[in-house]
Amino acid sequence: MENIRKTEKVICMILEDINSDFSKELVKSVANAISENKQIRLVVLPVKYDYGIEDNCLHKYREIYNNILRFSEICSIDGLIIHLGSVSERGKNSNGIFDDFLKRLSGIPKVLVASDLKDAVTVNYNNESGIREAIEFIANIEGLTKICMLGGRDDNKDARDRKEIFIKCLHDYRLEYSEDQFENTDMSEDSVEAADRLLDRNPDAEAVFCINDAVAKGLYTTLKARGKVIGRDVMVFGFDNTRMSSDLDPPLSSVGADSSSLGGKALELLLSMINGEEAESGTVPTRLYGRASLPYEMYEYNPIELSKAEPAFIYKMFNDCFYRYKLESIDREKVDLRRLFYEFMSKMLIACKHTYMDEETFGKLCMMIDKFFEKGAMQYTDSTKLTTSIEKIQNIMNKNAHSLAATVFINRLFARMKDRAIVNQSKELISHERKTNRVRQRIKEFIVSGMDKTGCCGLYRNFDRLGLDNALLFIFEKPIVHDRDKETVLPKNILLKCMMHMGDLYLMPEERQKFRVEDIFGCNKLTMKCKGFVSFPVICGKRLFGLLMCELTDDICENGEFIAMELGRSLALSEQ
Incomplete structure (x- = not known):
């Protein structure tokens, strides 16, 4: 039996629907909060929210898929971060799959995200601060009076809290509310029908609050179908401030974390518990991030502050433009973008103040700006927000300028910033599209290669065609057949059939x-250079063949389940 040499703490993260934008960003925030010197291995176990419809094929699939939870009960784990929207004080005695799940894990330190269980350490958004900020702006600044809400599931803690806060804010600002102004959704993008019902009852709606950004996407579809201009005819804001919000057309205003992330706070509390320290439940402050769907600006640039060019103001400017940066830990091997921004922006402001800039300084600032965007600045903002902020700063500086020569250089630098932002974002989109096409092509090749009926050996030999750089494929000696009337019991041993390490197949x-x-999460064959790993059950029909562990990447969150399904199908075919 392979020897295990565990040198790291294993943190297991259990969450619903890993391919949703919220879940992907929650995982990323935990991974980014793990610094290299902490010797922590993050292993993610994605599960499925099960609606419990027995005659539904999807229900049966989810039921078998959720056997992945058994690994969290058996494997050696030092701590757990759990995000399951249906695990709450209200639903703890329900008949779902998570009835006694927490009891089985009672000996392991754990932090629950977005939960109100009284006997657990939890991390939640301070939902009220961001929602109140949005309602205050809509009511007091825009003067709108008819505000509606697309809510969530009754078993979801945040959905209940946000509805209560929404109603309270309307009352506080003396706005009318009736239940006709509210409609439940399943909290996914599939909310078009719910949005239709809401707008049918409220054709005069002036603004809509969506329980999350995914629901807002469905509302967008409905509003556009009705000929409504979002941001003019109907204002919209969501919650979570996911990257989806800036990708929508028009970009979506959304409430999100302010000074810290949910994942970062959860990890902080969990590490305290693992170290034997007391940990109390915490909340993460929120604020409204304004975009075109609700034109709110938290911070206006002041000409006097610009002319002083003080460090505190420049860093505030950076935090406003690149708002996601402060929620992530800084890798010591990477460029400190915050500091680099200060270096070139302070010189631009000083040049404007002193009405002078020479050719040499201009050339150095061009190189700094190029480096700033080449090192990934655009992943911490969105293009509309950045260009709007740049234009505001540029307009103020031009009004206050006293030297034509300095103004020309400064305007050229601002133009360069906008150009580099667009170029680098375009490169990123093209790179992502090419990578997606390569993944599809490799999976297609893997499927074709499995048609030669060479059995399991051929499958393992072609494992590298799946396009995974770092991955392990564990297979049981005999597949486990799921029986819904019996509890699934995992065998003591499992076989590591093949692995990908830094792009090479072994x-x-x-x-x-x-x-x-019990040892697989601490397996020393997993490279320590990876930020974490995601595990997917390899299943086909009622059979659980094993576990696929892949390096944590944005792509694997979207494609991992499909790849594991294809492996399960191929293993099932090889048995025939």
Whole structure:
């Protein structure tokens, strides 16, 4: 049996629907909060929210898929971060799959995200601060009176809280409310019908609050179908401030974390618990991030502050433009973008103040700006927000300028900033599209290669065609057949059949395949250079064949389940 040498703490993260924007960003915030010197391995176990419709094929699939939870009960884990929207004080005695789940894990330190369980350490958004900020702006600044809400599931803690806060804010600002102004959704993008029902009852709606950004996407579809101009005819704001919000057309205003992230706060509390320290439940402050769907600006640039060019003001400017940067830990090997922004922006402001800039300084600032965007500045903002902020700063500086020569240079630098932002974002989109096409092509090749009926050996030999740089494929000696009337019991051992390490395929010799199931999350064959790993059950029909562990990347959150399904299908075919 393969020897395990555990040198790291294993943090297991259990959450619903990993391909949703909220879940992806929650995982990313935890991974980004893990600094290299903490010796922590993050392993993500994605599960499915099960609506419990017994005659539904999707229900049966989710039921079998959720057997992945058994690994969290058996494997050696030092701490847990759990985000399951249906685990709450209100629903803890329900008959769902998570009835006694927390009891089985009672000996492991754990933090629950977006939960109100009284006997657990939890991390939640301070929902009220951001929602109140939005309602105050709509009511007091825009003067709108008919505000509606697309809500969420009754079993979801945040959905209940946000509805209560929404109603309270309307009352506080002396706006009318009736239940006709509210409609439940399943909290997914599939909210078009719910949005239709809401707008049918409220054709005069002037603004709509969506329980999250995904629901807002469905509302957009409905509003556009009715000929409504979003941001003019109907203002819209969501919650979570996911990257989807800036990708929508028009960009969506959204409430999101202010000074810290949910994942970062959860990890902070969990590490305290693992170290034997007391930890109390915490909240993460929120604020409204204004975009075109609700034209709100938290911070206006002041000409006097611009002319002084003080460090505190420049850093405030950076935090406003690149608002996601402060929610992530800074890798010491990477460029400190905040500091680099200060270096070139302070010189631009000083040049404007002193009405002078020479050619040499201009050239150096051009190189700094190029480096700033080449090192990934655009991943911390969105293009509309950045260009709007740049134009505001540029207009103020031009009004206050006293030197034509300095003004020309400064305007050229602002133009360069906008150009580099557009170029680098375009490169990123093209790169993502090419990578997606490569993944599809490799999966297609894997499927074709499995048609030659070479059995499991052929499948393992072609494992590299799936396009995974770092991954392990664990297979049980015999597949486990799911029986809904019996509890799934995992065997003590599992076989590591093949692995990808830094892009290279390794087929494991028979004498080195056997691992204890409890040891697989601490397997020393997983490279420490990865930010974390995501595990997917390899299933087909009622059979659970094993586990696919992949390096944590944005792509794997979207494609991992499909890849695991294809592996399960291929294994099932090889048995015939």
